[in-house]
Amino acid sequence: MLKTLRQIGRIGIITEPPPSSDDTLRVADQLQSRILEVLGRALCIRAVDAGSCNGCELETHALNNPLYNIEGLGIRFVASPRHADLLLITGPVAKNMELALRRTYDATPDPKLVVAIGDCGCTGGIFGESYASCGRVSNVIPVDVAVPGCPPSPHQILSGILTAIAKAVPDTSSLRSRE
Amino acid sequence: MALQRWFDRAAQQSESNVGAAIRGVPEARGLTVARDEWRQAAEDMAAGGGRLLAHWASRDANGDNIVRAAFIADAGVLVLSLPLTAADADYPGIEQWFPSATRMQRAVADLSGLRTTDADRRPWLRHSAWPVSFHPLIDASAPSSPAMPVIDSYAFVPVEGDGVHEIPVGPVHAGIIEPGHFRFSVVGEKVLRLEERLGYVHKGIERRFTEFPLLSGHRLAARVSGDSAVAFSWAYCQALEGIAAAQVPPRAAWLRALALELERLANHLGDIGAIGNDAGFAFGLAQFSRLKEHLLRATEQAFGQRYLMDFVVPGGTRVDLSAPGALLLVESIESIMAEVHTLRTIYDEHAGLRDRFAGAGVVTPALAARLGLTGLAGRASGQGFDLRCDLPCDPYGELAPTKAGRTEGDVAARVGVRFDEVAESTRLVKRMVGHLPFGLHHVDLSIPDEGGSGLGLIEGWRGPIFLALEAGGGGMIRRCHPHDPSWQNWPVIEHAVIDNIVPDFPLINKSFNLSYSGHDL
Numbered sequence: 001m002l003k004t005l006r007q008i009g010r011i012g013i014i015t016e017p018p019p020s021s022d023d024t025l026r027v028a029d030q031l032q033s034r035i036l037e038v039l040g041r042a043l044c045i046r047a048v049d050a051g052s053c054n055g056c057e058l059e060t061h062a063l064n065n066p067l068y069n070i071e072g073l074g075i076r077f078v079a080s081p082r083h084a085d086l087l088l089i090t091g092p093v094a095k096n097m098e099l100a101l102r103r104t105y106d107a108t109p110d111p112k113l114v115v116a117i118g119d120c121g122c123t124g125g126i127f128g129e130s131y132a133s134c135g136r137v138s139n140v141i142p143v144d145v146a147v148p149g150c151p152p153s154p155h156q157i158l159s160g161i162l163t164a165i166a167k168a169v170p171d172t173s174s175l176r177s178r179e
Numbered sequence: 180m181a182l183q184r185w186f187d188r189a190a191q192q193s194e195s196n197v198g199a200a201i202r203g204v205p206e207a208r209g210l211t212v213a214r215d216e217w218r219q220a221a222e223d224m225a226a227g228g229g230r231l232l233a234h235w236a237s238r239d240a241n242g243d244n245i246v247r248a249a250f251i252a253d254a255g256v257l258v259l260s261l262p263l264t265a266a267d268a269d270y271p272g273i274e275q276w277f278p279s280a281t282r283m284q285r286a287v288a289d290l291s292g293l294r295t296t297d298a299d300r301r302p303w304l305r306h307s308a309w310p311v312s313f314h315p316l317i318d319a320s321a322p323s324s325p326a327m328p329v330i331d332s333y334a335f336v337p338v339e340g341d342g343v344h345e346i347p348v349g350p351v352h353a354g355i356i357e358p359g360h361f362r363f364s365v366v367g368e369k370v371l372r373l374e375e376r377l378g379y380v381h382k383g384i385e386r387r388f389t390e391f392p393l394l395s396g397h398r399l400a401a402r403v404s405g406d407s408a409v410a411f412s413w414a415y416c417q418a419l420e421g422i423a424a425a426q427v428p429p430r431a432a433w434l435r436a437l438a439l440e441l442e443r444l445a446n447h448l449g450d451i452g453a454i455g456n457d458a459g460f461a462f463g464l465a466q467f468s469r470l471k472e473h474l475l476r477a478t479e480q481a482f483g484q485r486y487l488m489d490f491v492v493p494g495g496t497r498v499d500l501s502a503p504g505a506l507l508l509v510e511s512i513e514s515i516m517a518e519v520h521t522l523r524t525i526y527d528e529h530a531g532l533r534d535r536f537a538g539a540g541v542v543t544p545a546l547a548a549r550l551g552l553t554g555l556a557g558r559a560s561g562q563g564f565d566l567r568c569d570l571p572c573d574p575y576g577e578l579a580p581t582k583a584g585r586t587e588g589d590v591a592a593r594v595g596v597r598f599d600e601v602a603e604s605t606r607l608v609k610r611m612v613g614h615l616p617f618g619l620h621h622v623d624l625s626i627p628d629e630g631g632s633g634l635g636l637i638e639g640w641r642g643p644i645f646l647a648l649e650a651g652g653g654g655m656i657r658r659c660h661p662h663d664p665s666w667q668n669w670p671v672i673e674h675a676v677i678d679n680i681v682p683d684f685p686l687i688n689k690s691f692n693l694s695y696s697g698h699d700l
Contacts, residue, residue: 055405079353095308132383
C-alpha cells in the first residue's frame with residue numbers, strides 16, 4: 001500500500017491541457033460550461049465498433065489515460081446507449097453489424113449526436129463497400145461529425161467530439177472557429 | 180517417426196517440382212496429398228507434436244478447389260494441399276486431432292462453399308447479410324443484400340437442468356471493445372458453459388485482397404488487426420519478398436524487428452493495466468496507460484506514427500531511424516523499464532490482485548496441448564513456443580531472445596508472461612537501437628511475371644501471425660489468407676471460464692485479449 005501511495009505521489013497530476021494550445025484550452029473551459037448548459041450534466045458517450053480493425057479502439061482507449069483525462073472534461077464513456085448523448089462509431093459498418101448499429105442508434109434517446117471515427121468511418125476506408133461491408137457510417141445512420149485518420153490521434157478524436165457539441169449548440173462561435 | 184515421413188516426402192516433391200516451392204519462411208515446404216492421406220497426415224502431425232497453424236481454401240490456375248492446412252513442428256513448416264474435384268461433395272475434417280480446425284473449416288464452408296465430413300455444419304462467418312448460395316471467394320458477383328438486415332437464428336447449444344439460465348452478451352459490449360456474442364449458461368454465479376459467436380466484424384478482407392496489387396497489399400494486411408499491424412504487414416512482406424526471391428537489407432530487417440518489439444511493448448503495457456483494472460485496481464490502469472502513452476509518443480517522434488500501420492513495406496521499411504530518434508527511443512525505454520520494475524513489485528505484493536489473478540481462468544498444460552493453445556496464452560500454460568526462438572527469421576537468430584514461460588495457466592500466469600516479455604522486449608529494443616547495421620532501409624522489389632506463392636510467419640505480440648500469399652498475373656494478388664492466432668485461442672476461452680463466476684469473465688477474457696477483427700476478417 002505504501003509503495004502504491006508513494007508511486008501516486010511521485011507521478012502527481014500529469015493531465016495535459018486538452019487539445020494542447022492556449023486557444024483550445026479556452027475552448028475546453030467553455031466547452032465544459034456549454035456541456036452543462038445544454039445537457040445539465042456530463043456528456044455521456046457510447047462507443048460502438050461497427051467493424052473496425054481495432055486501431056481506432058486503441059486511440060479511443062487512450063482518451064481515458066491520465067494525460068488526456070477525458071473524464072476531467074466532463075465527458076465519460078457509458079455502458080448503454082440508453083445512457084448516451086453521443087455515439088462514437090468506428091469502422092466501416094460490417095453487414096453483420098448493421099442491425100446491431102441501427103438498434104443501438106434507435107436505443108439512444110433524442111437529441112443525440114453521432115461521431116464517426118477514422119478513415120473507415122468517414123469513407124469506408126481501405127475496406128470500401130462490398131458483400132460484407134456497408135462502407136461509411138453515414139450509409140447506415142445519420143452522422144454529425146466524421147474524423148479522418150488511420151487511426152486518428154486521441155487529440156483528433158477529442159476534437160471531433162468537441163466539434164459535434166459545437167455543431168449542436170449554434171451560438172458557440174468560438175468553438176467553430178478553432179477548426 | 181511418422182511425422183518426419185511427411186516432411187521427407189515434401190522435400191522430395193519440391194525437389195522434383197522446383198517451381199512449386201513455397202518461399203518466404205525458412206524451413207517451409209509444401210506437399211500435395213491425396214484425399215485418403217489428408218487425415219492420416221493430420222493424425223501423424225498431432226502424434227508427433229505438430230501444431231496447426233492455419234487452414235484455408237484456394238483455387239489453382241484452372242479454377243479447381245484446393246484446401247490447405249499449414250502445420251509447424253520441430254522440422255519446420257509444412258503446408259499440405261488437397262486438390263478437390265467437382266465429384267468431391269465434401270473433404271475429410273481434421274477436428275478429431277486439431278479441435279481448433281472446426282471453426283476454420285466452417286469458415287471455409289462459408290467463404291468457399293467446401294464442406295467437411297465433421298459434424299458441426301453451422302455457418303460461422305456468414306450471418307444473414309448474404310445468402311447461403313453465395314460464396315465470396317468463389318462467386319464473382321455479389322448478390323444484393325436485403326434492404327433491411329434481418330435477425331438470423333443461430334443454434335446455440337442449450338444447457339438444461341434445475342436452475343440453469345442463460346445470459347446473452349453482445350454483440351455490442353459495455354465498453355470500448357470489439358463486437359462479439361457470448362452466451363453463458365449459468366447456475367447462480369457459476370458458469371456451466373460459454374458459447375462464443377463471432378463474425379460480426381467480418382468485412383470481406385480476403386476477397387478485398389484480390390482487388391489489390393501485390394505491392395500495396397501490405398496496407399490491407401496491416402489493417403487485419405490494428406493492434407498487430409507490424410506483425411501482419413511484416414508477414415505479408417515476408418511472403419511477397421519470398422515470391423520475388425528478394426533479400427531485404429540487414430538494416431531493414433532490424434528496423435522491422437524494432438517496430439515489432441515496440442508493438443509488443445505497447446500492447447503488453449496496455450493489457451497489464453487493463454487486466455489490473457478488471458480486477459478493480461484502477462491505479463494499475465492509470466499507471467500503465469500512462470507508460471503506454473509515453474511509448475507511443477516516443478514511437479511517433481522516432482518514426483512519425485503512434486501506431487506503425489504502414490511502416491513495414493515491401494523491400495524494407497517506409498522510413499529510417501535517425502540518430503536523435505534512436506537516442507529518444509532508448510531514453511524512453513529506459514525510463515519505462517524503471518517504472519515497470521516498480522509497478523511489478525506493487526502488482527506482485529497486492530493481496531487483492533493476487534486473490535483475483537491466481538486460479539482464475541485456468542487452462543492446464545494438458546488441456547492447452549490438446550486444444551492447441553498458442554502464442555502468449557500458450558506460453559502461460561506450458562506451451563513453450565515462440566517463433567523468435569524456435570524458427571527465427573532475421574534478425575532474431577542473432578538477437579537470441581529469451582523465451583517467457585509459465586505452467587499455471589491462470590490469469591496470474593498470463594500477466595506474468597507479459598511482464599517477462601516486457602522486460603525482454605525492452606532489452607531487445609535497446610540492443611537493436613544500439614547495434615543497427617548501417618546501409619539501406621529499403622530496396623525495390625521486382626515481382627516475377629509467372630507469379631508464385633509465399634508464406635509469412637511472424638511472432639506477433641499475441642502469437643504466431645501466419646499469412647499465405649499467391650501472386651496472380653498483372654502484379655495482382657490472386658489469393659491472400661491472413662491468419663491470427665485468435666482462431667486457435669478463442670475456443671480455449673470457452674474452457675477457461677468453466678466453473679468460474681460470471682464477474683470473472685471480463686478479467687479472464689482480457690487476460691487473453693484476443694482479436695475479433697483478426698479472426699472475423
